[in-house]
Amino acid sequence: MMKIRIGGWAGQGTVRAGTILGKSLALEQGYHVVQQRSYSAAVRSGIAYSDVVVDHEGLDELVIECPDHLLVLYQDTLDQWEEMASKVEHLIVDSSRVGRVEKTSGRVYKVPAGRIAENIATSKAANVVLLGALAGVSAEVDLNCLEKTVKKEFPEKYVDINVEALKKGYEAVLEKR
Amino acid sequence: MMDAGEYFLEGNIACAEAAMKAGCLFYAGYPITPASEVMNHLSKELPKVGGRFVQMEDEIASIASVIGSSWTGLKSMTATSGPGFSLMQENLGYAVMTETPCVVVNVQRAGPSTGQATKPGTGDVMQARFGSQGDYEIIALSPNSVQEMFDLTVRSFALSERYRVPVILLADAGVGHMRERVKIPEEVEIVDRKKPSSGEKEFFDTSEEDHVPPMPNFGEGHELLVTGSTHLGDGSRDTASFSAQDRLVRRLVAKIEDNKRDIEDWEERDADAELVVVSYGSMSRPARGAVKKAREKGHDVGFFRPKTMWPSPEERLKEIGEGSKVLLAELSLRGYRMEVERCVDDLYVYDRLNSLPTVDEVYEKILEVLR
Structure with missing residues (x-):
């Protein structure tokens, strides 16, 4: 079983990223996947995150207490998850927005996802940059499958931007490995 | 409407797709977290399969509209959550009393009152059964996966048409907002309500064993009276006699109770x-x-x-x-x-x-x- 959480501030595309990841793992890679989202009752405020649980067989574990891979797009979110973050295997942060990372037992990857995305077209694609980074970190998450899913998931005019975002995120992590 | 195949869908979307697959051609509703995706999806997709979508001014009007459209012969549905489900209670009883097939999806959230709109809860189980006034029996189904959001929506339509009763799909934010792999089949079981023959006049009573009378549409040429007041077999009001109340209400209850073996599932x-x-x-x-x-x-x-x-x-x-x-x-x-x-x-x-x-x-x- 593998557990992934993608968290940030509402509006940063954490649920979108979780959906792309879940879809890719379920439909392109054939895993059993449950994806959940959590957000507060506000239009654009508060912590928002998406949990993806992955297994080879039918899943009844819907909740993540401590993920294996934690992707974080916002400083306040990480601050609130300090204890959980200290225990994860891999912590991947968007270092354009997350400057401060406390001591953790796992490996930390600081990927300037916002800046990378901005250089491609728009900082809105930072969530997809982090997905690319995840593919570089996790042996189970396949970059090509993510690319296939992104091509299906986005309207045509945004496909190239997001494919590029995936690749740049992947490369950013490879350099650090 | 999606083709048969395998998808990675949210429960609420699976529910909306199942409704269309089951033949739903009318949706009226008012948006509310965590049920809005059902409405949002049908607002785009239902017109493409020849159906009608109406955003109403509130949940009272929504279910009233669904009941009206059902009497034109269309399979009809609405979806809501906590506060909206409370507003629907009076007309839910009206649907029971007038024996109007319809599907009400309640994607339950944490209550009471506005509670926590995005968080799951199942505090409406008793309300689904007893929420409207008077003696009655109703059908409520509980899905626990995205696949069941699809399958039990289909079954909700089948049961509501079979027994001329509102069926509540008693989901919760946990399954409504969950995404999983789901198989959409080529065909689903579609049940159509019993229709009367041309000379028939009794649409609210029957001696049939299943206790389900035939249901005409408005505009088909039958003399048709539909009332939430106690009525006789031909639909005429009888708000005083012992026999009218006793016969009607006992049959409404027996319709579900005596067919329990067919309905219950676990x-x-x-x-x-x-x-x-x-x-x-x-x-x-x-x-x-x-x-x-x-x-x-x-x-x-x-x-x-x-x-x-x-x-x-x-x-x-x-x-x-x-x-x-x-x-x-x-x-x-x-x-x-x-x-x-x-x-x-x-x-x-x-x-x-x-x-x-x-x-x-x-x-x-x-x-x-x-x-």
Whole structure:
């Protein structure tokens, strides 16, 4: 079983990223996947995150207490998850927005996802940059499958931007490995 | 409408797709978290299959509109949550009394009142059964996966048409907002309401064994009176006589009670174990996972999950309760508890609010009961 959480501030595309990841793992890679989202009752405020649980067989574990891979797009979110973050295997942060990372037992990857995305077209694609980074970190998450899913998931005019975002995120992590 | 195949969908979208697959051609509703995706999806997709979508001014008007459209012969649906479901109660009773087939999806959230709009809860179980005034029986189904959001939506339409009764799909935010792989089949079971022959005049009484009278549409040439007041077989009001009230209300109740075997459905595994965990909705997923874990560790634990909340599988619950301890796991304090309590002697409860537990959290409770 593998557990992934993608968290940030509402509006940063954490649920979108979780959906792309879940879809890719379920439909392109054939895993059993449950994806959940959590957000507060506000239009654009508060912590928002998406949990993806992955297994080879039918899943009844819907909740993540401590993920294996934690992707974080916002400083306040990480601050609130300090204890959980200290225990994860891999912590991947968007270092354009997350400057401060406390001591953790796992490996930390600081990927300037916002800046990378901005250089491609728009900082809105930072969530997809982090997905690319995840593919570089996790042996189970396949970059090509993510690319296939992104091509299906986005309207045509945004496909190239997001494919590029995936690749740049992947490369950013490879350099650090 | 999506083609047959495998998808990775959110529960609410699976529900909307199932409605179209089941032949739903009318949706009226008012948006509310965590049910809005059903409406949002149908607003785009229903017109493409020749259906009509209306955003109403509130939930009272929404269900009224659904009832009206059903009387034109269309399979009709609305979806809502907590506060909206409360507003629908009076007209839900009207649908029961006028024997109007329709599907009401309630994606339950944490209440009471506005509560926590985005968080799951199952505190509306009793409201689904008793929320409107007077004596009646109703059908409510409880899905626990995205696949069941699809399958049980289809079944909701089939049962509502078969028995001329509103059917409540009693989902919760856990399954409504969950994404999983789902198979959309080529064909689903479609049931159409019984239609009268040309000379027939009794649309509100029958001597048939199933207690379901035939239902004409408005505009088909029948003399048709539809009223929420007590009425005779031809629809004419009788608000005073003993026989009218006695005959009508007893039949409305018998229609569900006497057809219970056909309606009720559940999932069970090792239900003769020392301890049986009873759970439903999204909560039943970690509960089932915990039972599996307990069995792997050598404990004598079984699992029972009603898919039909109402009518409740009370005979089966009583059988289980005679031989086993029962642990009810639910996402509320008062959801299904009174129903299980009356069927089971040795009852333990794992009640929880706001969010789903992990498998291990339910497992710990199982161990505690076994000790």
